[in-house]
Amino acid sequence: MWKWIKWAYKHTIVYSQEIVLGWAWVAFGLLGSNAPLISTLQLEYSTLADVFSVAFITTGVFMLIAIAKPKLLFPAFVFSSFVSIGALIGSIGVDSFDATPLYPATWALFAFVSITQAIRHYHDWTDVDGD
Numbered sequence: 001m002w003k004w005i006k007w008a009y010k011h012t013i014v015y016s017q018e019i020v021l022g023w024a025w026v027a028f029g030l031l032g033s034n035a036p037l038i039s040t041l042q043l044e045y046s047t048l049a050d051v052f053s054v055a056f057i058t059t060g061v062f063m064l065i066a067i068a069k070p071k072l073l074f075p076a077f078v079f080s081s082f083v084s085i086g087a088l089i090g091s092i093g094v095d096s097f098d099a100t101p102l103y104p105a106t107w108a109l110f111a112f113v114s115i116t117q118a119i120r121h122y123h124d125w126t127d128v129d130g131d
Contacts (some may be wrong), residue, residue, distance in 0.1 A: 015067045018076075021113065022067070025060030025080070029053045040091045040103045052090075055083045070124060077118035084110035 012019065032038035032053065042049040059080050066072035088107035 011067055015070075018063055018067055018073065018117075021080070021110075022060045022063030025056050025063060025083075027060075029056030029058075029060060032056065037103050037106060041087060044090050044093055052087065055086070059083045070121075073121040074118055074124065077114050077121060080114040081111055081118055084114050 028038060030053075033042075033049075038049075038052070041052050045052070059076075062072070062076045062079055066076035084107050088104055088111055091104045091107055
């Protein structure tokens with residue numbers, strides 16, 4: 001039991017940024033319906049709103065699984081990058097009274113974090129020797 005608690009504590013401290021990002025994606029997917037940040041995507045792509053929700057949930061779950069298996073962090077962040085870039089592109093073209101520059105900026109920040117973290121974890125993913 002103590003070994004598991006020690007492992008969980010270490011992973012919580014080391015991967016706290018990934019945990020927050022993973023849960024944020026899950027929250028966007030589950031709670032984002034008609035929320036202002038997500039409604040910009042729903043206005044532009046109303047038929048694809050469910051696809052965005054599934055993509056957000058999948059990204060979050062993938063990120064949370066990758067915390068237990070750190071070798072998966074690189075592909076998790078690459079996937080997160082594609083989803084956030086898709087959301088960014090989708091939110092830029094929205095012409096409505098509730099469209100605000102804050103929403104594309106949020107998706108741009110998610111893309112920035114995802115891309116930089118993918119670059120950071122690339123070495124761990126390609127490290128065959130275990131160095």
